[in-house]
Structures are given as structure tokens and as C-alpha cells.
Amino acid sequence: MPVKRVAGHRDDDNNLARLGEAIRASRKAAGMSQETFADEAKIDRSHMGKIERGERNVTFLNLIRIAKALGQLPSDLLRTAQL
Template identity: 65%
Template sequence: MALGAAIRTARKHASLSQEALADASGIDRSHMGKVERGERNVTILNVIRIADALSLEASNLLLSAGL
């Protein structure tokens, strides 16, 4: 849940819609929504894809989630 919240915060900071982030990271939009809500686990590969789409380092995204 913390990772999903960190992704949502970073997405909003980047002024991206959930759909735009999903497209940029190659992840289905409905899956992205579930990740942000903490309903789905996310693989490390998808964390890297999301971080890249947000122009962040994956480690920084994980740190902002407290992981």
C-alpha cells in the first residue's frame, strides 16, 4: 500500500494521468490503478518501468515508500 501511495504521489507531481503513466510504463491501466490502491503486488521489473516513466530512480521510489 505504501508503494502504491508513493507511485500515486510521484505521478501527480509529474502531472501525469494514471492512463498516461500506464502507457509510458507499458502496464495495463486497470492494473496500474490496482497497484496504486494497494490491491495488487508489483514486480521489481514493473517498479523499474514505473520509475523510468516518472524519470526517477527505482531506489528513490522505493525509499519514498519507506521500503
């Protein structure tokens, strides 16, 4: 898989993609649409889509919002992503 460029940073280990996949899997397991999930997390839906695809670096505060919307801890998401 080619390495994506994210806002001037290299993600050689695909960390953002792995985290995005963990977020998407948790959202789907919770039975939430991306739109509902983004509303719960108070993050723009299009931005959430980019996070789930590993195209955006997730801020710490957004990671907390995402985890809360999923009823998880941020560390749970990081563990699922093997980070």
C-alpha cells in the same frame, strides 16, 4: 486500517499500500494522468490502478518500468514509501 490480502500473501506492514501511495504521489507531481502514466510504463491502466491502491504486488520489472516513466530510480520510490 485493515490488512488487505494480496494473492495469498499477507502484507502486515501495508508495504504495497505505501509503495502504491508513493507511486501515485510521484505521478501526480509529474502532472500525469493515470492513463498516460500507464501507457508510458507499458502497464495496463487497470493494473496500474490496482498497484497504486496497493492491491497488487509489483514485480521487479514493473517497478523499473514505473520508475523510468517517472524519471526516477526504483530506489527513489522505495525510499519515498519508507521501504
